[in-house]
Amino acid sequence: MSENIGRIVGVNGNLLTVEFEKPVVQNEVAYAALGESRLKAEVIRVRGRYAELQVFEDTTGLKEGDRVDFTGELLSVELGPGLLTQIFDGLQNPLPKLAEECGFFLQRGRYLEALPREAKWAFTPAAKAGQTVTAGETIGSVPEGIFQHRIMVPFGLRGQLTVDGVAAAGAYTVDGVVAKLRDADGVVHEVRLMQRWPVKIPIRAYAERLRPTEPLATKVRIVDTFFPVARGGTYCIPGPFGAGKTVLQQITSRYADVDIVIVAACGERAGEVVETLREFPALTDPRTGKSLMERTLIICNTSSMPVAAREASVYTAVTIAEYYRQMGLNVLLLADSTSRWAQALREMSGRLEEIPGEEAFPAYLESVIASFYERGGIVKLKDGSLGSVTIGGTVSPAGGNFEEPVTQSTLKVVGAFHGLSRERSDQRRYPAIHPLESWSKYEGVVPSEQVALARRMLIQGNDVNQMMKVVGEEGTSIDDFTVYLKAEYVDAVYLQQDAYHAVDAATPADRQTYVFGRIVKILKTKMAFESKDAARKFFQHLTQATKDWNRAEQTSEEFGALEARIEKMVAEVTDYA
């Protein structure tokens, strides 16, 4: 490939204007020379002889006339064994390794290989010479932690290929050639343990896309019971600051019933990622008995890291998610926060002086968000197995107002909406998902008629509460008042959940079905009270007993004892008339 060089003519923040001569490609990667180092950048607009580049680094020190090298390649990531358990920045630089080399601080212009080159992987061939294969089909596998990591026909190869030869079982590095494939034109392609893929292009090497139907248990009761997420579905968590978006994602990343979790910390606090990366190695995944870190991968481009790389980080994350999906695994991608990525787009759009849309976001915001969430899905692979990418993104609306472009664009495309409410978080009703405004299009883990009943109760309770604000408690009938207390009860013992309690933090699907069935029975029970004070007192006691029940291990004796106590309490006030 011949050299393609340009010269800087303008610097505006992280936007460079570069004069070029030979052809350049939209979205190709280029490097701006800064003394001895090179700053990575991406072509984002071309006008006449000038290309505009967003630089993934701080541009301090660049000047007019500085050299820019165009690479002709789109921004890509490395895919292969050794990704799991790693912590990458938005451009897939392994951060711990960078720390070994550069110390406490990030250093611009330092790019490291994502996958370790020396590590050897025990390859077991699956394909045979003479067999025909297509992109995404399995050549063999290597064990990666708790998974069989499939080595697949590179996703970029087209048409039918004939296997010329497959390497014998043995230890190979990621660069090791494990198969040779011949395409229709007779060209031979080498397959290595590692392949590269451009992040902004979805991986489509599967048989067909299916509709997400099976629930994905997050172990958060209000989610799984009321506003469920499906495997291969998408959902969003908008909420004002401090309402609990990050905590909700953190507990989901721990407890969700999936094979792999990819955490994309996009433009938020570094400290929150640190909690995950320091705690996970020491936590045991109940599904596997191994460290939680073995199923986790972190993409970390926090708020003080370069803005353009923030945009890249969500694409890096979703590309890696799709890669593991290709192995028949269920992957959950948690992005916190998609608003920061949208703001990165806005910053660049502003520097490009594009015509601004609402709140100065670019006009194409909606389509960009839509195509990101479209990369979630459940697919049937070419070997018939299923793999899924579920995407959950937080949204950080300005002023906590959901009527803003990012929230609105997101709501149009996702399958579930977990709207966090300031009112509920102020009242410490966590998780602060609004029980009346949120919605989900997916099936949940408990029977839907039970959910409908509880929802009706919540709505009625809310109505009574509103009415009481006008007419007072004395103007409210005892029946209405009981409805209100029942609604408060469901809220306190079921919707609310203590993220920091060892047992209460995660309620498995079967326990939810069991407990919710019991609670619905209580809601249906007709009760008689002498006075409102007596009713209130009863529900205070019942609430406390039920909360204690939530905190008891399902297998413990206490669990049964508390349940019996609750039943007895309810029986005492039941109106058998």
Added chain:
Amino acid sequence: MHRVYHRIERIAGNVITVQATGVTYRELAQVTSGQGVSLAQVIRIEGGRVDLQVFAGSRGISTDSQIRFLGHTMQVPFSESLMGRIFTGSGVPRDKGPAIHENLIEIGGPSVNPAKRIIPRNMVRTGIPMIDVFNTLVESQKLPIFSVAGEPYNPLLARIALQAEVDLIILGGMGLKHDDYLFFRDTLEKEGALSRSILFIHTAADPTVECLLVPDICLAVAEQFALQKKRVLVLLTDMTNFADSMKEIAITMEQIPSNRGYPGDLYSQLAARYEKAVDFDTAGSITVLAATTMPGDDVTHPVPDNTGYITEGQFYLRNGRIEPFGSLSRLKQLVNSKTREDHRTIMNTMIQLYASYKETLEKQSMGFRMSAWDRNLLKYGERFEAEMMDLRVNIPLEQALDLGWQILADCFSPEETGIPSKLTRKFWPKRTTAA
């Protein structure tokens, strides 16, 4: 080699434009005019033209004023001799001491590699129950004090600074009233803390854009001390002035504003500063407390709003008290499990009951009859405000927790509080005066 230019093509707002070559992005220049000498910084390069923001403002600059490019970005000296000293927003001595030129360091350096951070683990005790019990401050936390102008946020900052166990206090004033500057100086002096303090003060009388440098200077110096294993507390007041200066420059540069005139990168700019708060793996730490005034008492205003998304919680100061609602310390759960086993429960229960008290107050104000429960809540709320919320209360955490139990027991029965039975058995005060 210094490069000197004399032909200014454009003067608008506090931005000047010159035709110049070989100038690097963010480089500093010295602008000499009839008004004296000011620093300026390159903020855009475009086809041979260079835009600079002039920190002392453009007033008095003539088209033939001299511009001398310095070949480096903004620097500050760093040494032990900074201790006890007071400087302006651009690092010039404001006290009578000598200028310091040793060991220059660049400001606005790269961010810490997240892999080198550790989970914060040390509580910062303040003796203020609304902080210690309900929103525990943690070493390396970044936290703003949201308040309207007129609230005693500066005295609160000073009090926390003096009570916190830190090695070094760095105060950055932005648009600080002269009286407030003297208040800080005299308070630190009187309490014997000035010798372990460094002040960078931009006052309301100084040119507005000069305050843009203050956070970066403070944090660059803090970072160096933290690397030398010092626990540094950085106080910034008022960050809204900082944001307003950014707005001013953005508007001059004809950037498309995103929200009420503020530039689209307000979040990133604020985050770049706040994220300097850190607990280093094998060295010291930086804790940042920043006053952020809310124009019109509106927390959805872009400055407090963006700040809230960046910082690890916030203290709301209203009517001279730290509000229990809205105030938040996101790091509290990292330390409050290790203080006392009842800490979290007291924290949650007392706030939930206080919320119920507020509802009852509303009902009362509408003239509704008060139930027995309401009367208990009213009693509780009043005691909570007087004995916990009042900023004059100054007691250690453990004493505050005991007080919490006492207030609860004086107003409620154990079940009414919803506290797990395990804890009430252990902590519920024995002699209960039933309500």
